[in-house]
Amino acid sequence: MKLHCSKTLFPDSDLYRINRVAISALFLITVALILGGCATMPKEVVRIPSYTISDTANTGLGQDIKPLLVANPGMSGFYALSDGTDAFAARLILIGDAQKSIDVQYYIWHDDLTGKVMHNGLLVAADRGVRVRLLLDDLDTAGKEETLRYLDAHPNIEVRLFNAFPSRKSRTGGFVSDFGRLNHRMHNKTITMDNQATIFGGRNIGDEYFDAAEEVGFSDLDALAIGPVVNEVSVQFDLYWNSEWTYPLAAFKTKLLISDEKIAAFRKESDNFLKQAGETGYANAIRGLRLAKTASTQDMDFQWGRWKLVYDHPSKVEASEVKITTHLAPNLKIALDRAEKEILIVSPYFVPGKKFTAYLAGRVDSGVRVRILTNSLAANDVAVVFAGYSKYRKDLIKGGVELYEFKATREFIEAQEDKKTTEGPWKGSSRSSLHAKYFAFDQQYVFIGSFNLDGRSVAINTELGVYFESPLYAGMIHDGFDNQILSKAYRVVLNEKDKIEWISQEQGKEVRYSKEPDTSFWKRFSTGFSYIFVPESQL
Numbered sequence: 001m002k003l004h005c006s007k008t009l010f011p012d013s014d015l016y017r018i019n020r021v022a023i024s025a026l027f028l029i030t031v032a033l034i035l036g037g038c039a040t041m042p043k044e045v046v047r048i049p050s051y052t053i054s055d056t057a058n059t060g061l062g063q064d065i066k067p068l069l070v071a072n073p074g075m076s077g078f079y080a081l082s083d084g085t086d087a088f089a090a091r092l093i094l095i096g097d098a099q100k101s102i103d104v105q106y107y108i109w110h111d112d113l114t115g116k117v118m119h120n121g122l123l124v125a126a127d128r129g130v131r132v133r134l135l136l137d138d139l140d141t142a143g144k145e146e147t148l149r150y151l152d153a154h155p156n157i158e159v160r161l162f163n164a165f166p167s168r169k170s171r172t173g174g175f176v177s178d179f180g181r182l183n184h185r186m187h188n189k190t191i192t193m194d195n196q197a198t199i200f201g202g203r204n205i206g207d208e209y210f211d212a213a214e215e216v217g218f219s220d221l222d223a224l225a226i227g228p229v230v231n232e233v234s235v236q237f238d239l240y241w242n243s244e245w246t247y248p249l250a251a252f253k254t255k256l257l258i259s260d261e262k263i264a265a266f267r268k269e270s271d272n273f274l275k276q277a278g279e280t281g282y283a284n285a286i287r288g289l290r291l292a293k294t295a296s297t298q299d300m301d302f303q304w305g306r307w308k309l310v311y312d313h314p315s316k317v318e319a320s321e322v323k324i325t326t327h328l329a330p331n332l333k334i335a336l337d338r339a340e341k342e343i344l345i346v347s348p349y350f351v352p353g354k355k356f357t358a359y360l361a362g363r364v365d366s367g368v369r370v371r372i373l374t375n376s377l378a379a380n381d382v383a384v385v386f387a388g389y390s391k392y393r394k395d396l397i398k399g400g401v402e403l404y405e406f407k408a409t410r411e412f413i414e415a416q417e418d419k420k421t422t423e424g425p426w427k428g429s430s431r432s433s434l435h436a437k438y439f440a441f442d443q444q445y446v447f448i449g450s451f452n453l454d455g456r457s458v459a460i461n462t463e464l465g466v467y468f469e470s471p472l473y474a475g476m477i478h479d480g481f482d483n484q485i486l487s488k489a490y491r492v493v494l495n496e497k498d499k500i501e502w503i504s505q506e507q508g509k510e511v512r513y514s515k516e517p518d519t520s521f522w523k524r525f526s527t528g529f530s531y532i533f534v535p536e537s538q539l
Helices: 020-034 060-071 084-097 113-127 145-152 172-177 228-241 260-277 281-287 314-318 328-338 353-365 383-390 393-398 455-460 471-483 521-533
Strands: 076-081 101-106 131-137 157-162 190-193 197-201 216-219 222-226 246-248 303-305 307-311 342-346 369-375 402-406 431-434 438-441 445-449 464-469 489-494 500-506 509-513
Touching (some): 060 084, 060 222, 076 084, 076 228, 084 113, 084 281, 101 113, 101 228, 113 131, 113 145, 131 228, 145 157, 197 228, 197 445, 197 464, 328 438, 353 393, 369 431, 383 521, 393 402, 393 489, 402 431, 438 471, 445 471
Parallel strands (some): 216 431, 369 402
Antiparallel strands (some): 076 222, 076 303, 190 197, 307 464, 402 489, 438 445, 445 464, 489 500
């Protein structure tokens, strides 16, 4: 699908102007008293280029997928992973199937149940000769150095860090001395096996993203893709992997002793953890999934059609303006411009700014129905972002935009406790936060990715997503808004006194709230107060 170029996404908006001077000064004042010194970046770094292994048609995955590609020439297939357990199972299955290569790119990788199990999967794959390239944003690696060093010690695994911090222990000094660079993070999320199958979307690696946490979980969305789009994702990965903003972990000196004995101990600990993880209720739930019992990708209901992969160039780290040739946002705006009847936006962090708010109202005036789902204050895990969004609610509603806020209480989410397996139920978390990032247009097209509709995704962090044809998924999203939205979210409206109210459907009855639902006075007050300290461009 060819999309024509357009101007940047409202280039003059205060949302996208980065006030580097103000935010840098604030950070200096905050941490100056505890700053103990600044490390320097490694000199004369050796980056040995490596590229996608493309000769993979004869791998198990390649042979399994081939009949589907023959039946759908020139198109790519997409399979939505809305359930966290499905999303985790899909990753484990594909890692287990890989024969030549696994390319992994993530913003966050927790050292918890799901994170450790996936580490073990990568190690086992590397043992059987699979080349593993693990690319992580460096913001989340603090405190995980030892694990990453043990992974990197495997001859078939290499770990690289995007936009690395000079210190391997503290991030504070780096932020103070080089905020302009380090404020930019790699938010892309992809994992690709044998250049034949890839998973992309909103999920990081961690229990809360895969319904494995017992307290708070994220409602999220990924897609498994096969076909020509996979090689495009791989090209993107190579671009980041070989870029000047990516550092091999080995380039940083360490006092850790990575001996054969310690590596063996780490592997034994990893294997023991895997065994223990296999005895949990969560593992029982995974084993009971239909996806886990699927013998072949040919048994999966892929949606086939045209697509466009869009992503930020890694040089966004140094970019001073948003351009269509290097940035995702202007390309996504093309899809918004093309919509004729309906735009559905799901964005957990939504800070539209004045011009984009006016743009959405303009789309409504042109006859396009616009509906938006974002987090309520109770569900939002970054209060200052909610504060930035809340100032635009009235203007959005007055402009004809239909606005919804996600409920935090788990009883309103598709009930985990109703998911029974032959091995037993897994209830998951009791509360939830929206983390999925997807759009639907005209019941015909869908966009799934890592992109939030806020200034940080537009101009600061790097992002990735795919805009693709799927009347089925676009229709499902449409029907979800029509038939289920009030059980999962509050409709935000203005009453006759121009005050905001929240409408909910509870036990078959309409309920109205005059204050932010499920929040305390202190939560509301502190959220509004926090907005004073952070420029909107940084949200």
